[in-house]
Amino acid sequence: MSAKKKPEIDTILSALADPARRRAIEILGERPRRAGELADLLDLPAPAMSRHLKALKASGLVIESHPEIDARVRVYALNAPRLSELKDWLEKAEQLWSGQLSSFAAHIAKREIARGKAK
Amino acid sequence: MTSRVVVSIRVPCSPIQAFEVFTDEISEWWSDNELFRFTPRSPGKLAFEPPSDASHGRLVEQLPNGKIFEIGPIRVWHPGERLVVGWRQATFGPEHATEVEVRFEPVGSHTRVTVEHRGWDTVPQDHLARHTFPLTIFYQRQGEQWRAGLEHLRNKLSQD
Numbered sequence: 370m371s372a373k374k375k376p377e378i379d380t381i382l383s384a385l386a387d388p389a390r391r392r393a394i395e396i397l398g399e400r401p402r403r404a405g406e407l408a409d410l411l412d413l414p415a416p417a418m419s420r421h422l423k424a425l426k427a428s429g430l431v432i433e434s435h436p437e438i439d440a441r442v443r444v445y446a447l448n449a450p451r452l453s454e455l456k457d458w459l460e461k462a463e464q465l466w467s468g469q470l471s472s473f474a475a476h477i478a479k480r481e482i483a484r485g486k487a488k
Numbered sequence: 489m490t491s492r493v494v495v496s497i498r499v500p501c502s503p504i505q506a507f508e509v510f511t512d513e514i515s516e517w518w519s520d521n522e523l524f525r526f527t528p529r530s531p532g533k534l535a536f537e538p539p540s541d542a543s544h545g546r547l548v549e550q551l552p553n554g555k556i557f558e559i560g561p562i563r564v565w566h567p568g569e570r571l572v573v574g575w576r577q578a579t580f581g582p583e584h585a586t587e588v589e590v591r592f593e594p595v596g597s598h599t600r601v602t603v604e605h606r607g608w609d610t611v612p613q614d615h616l617a618r619h620t621f622p623l624t625i626f627y628q629r630q631g632e633q634w635r636a637g638l639e640h641l642r643n644k645l646s647q648d
Binding site: 385458462465466467469470472474480 | 492493495496497498499500506509510513516519521601603605607
């Protein structure tokens with residue numbers, strides 16, 4: 370299955386399916402870091418860290434940049450617009466369930482009234 | 489941060505009544521939501537098929553063209569207390585089912601109904617493969633740390 374054909378949120382959530390990658394997002398939420406720092410903080414060997422960073426970059430959740438002082442250094446940071454897509458999905462899911470539960474409660478209320486009348 | 493949404497509401501009946509209405513009468517109370525259609529042919533009628541000796545049970549949508557779309561298998565079915573069901577929309581990849589847990593807790597003579605919709609970053613991956621086992625405490629803990637960042641999204645609608 371091509372990554373391009375998947376809905377955006379699908380790519381984001383599957384990138385987050387791994388606990389190490391979720392932890393990396395949390396760490397990057399504090400401030401941008403180099404790959405080596407991330408590997409140390411997550412206690413991961415460099416090749417594993419590099420695989421996770423690749424998945425995170427592919428999802429667009431994390432972006433790579435080079436600081437001006439040293440173009441050889443790669444620094445990873447959160448990509449705010451992508452994170453807000455995730456938030457949008459959550460808000461939509463919340464709206465859905467708020468609406469459905471209200472409708473469920475209204476249905477129960479109707480039944481209660483009907484039962485009251487039947488007495 | 490997590491892709492987990494928790495919404496609850498209080499209803500004036502017992503937990504077992506609330507459970508029965510929630511499941512048996514879902515086609516009567518479920519309201520169509522354009523943002524959350526299960527398939528391009530939706531809306532149809534939602535129905536719970538409770539677990540039996542022969543099957544684990546499932547939640548389905550009976551589409552207008554007569555076809556049945558399986559939204560997800562039932563993983564926990566404790567009438568009057570709790571149910572957990574897989575949750576997939578047709579656009580999701582097969583490995584990307586989300587999961588919905590519904591809890592029914594007595595509050596005096598009323599019942600608090602809580603829906604927790606877990607995105608697949610919080611659904612255990614082996615869970616998706618096995619389809620039958622309830623969530624373990626271990627996995628719930630794993631999700632704990634993710635709750636903090638989106639605290640404001642949770643329980644906003646709780647009426648308590």
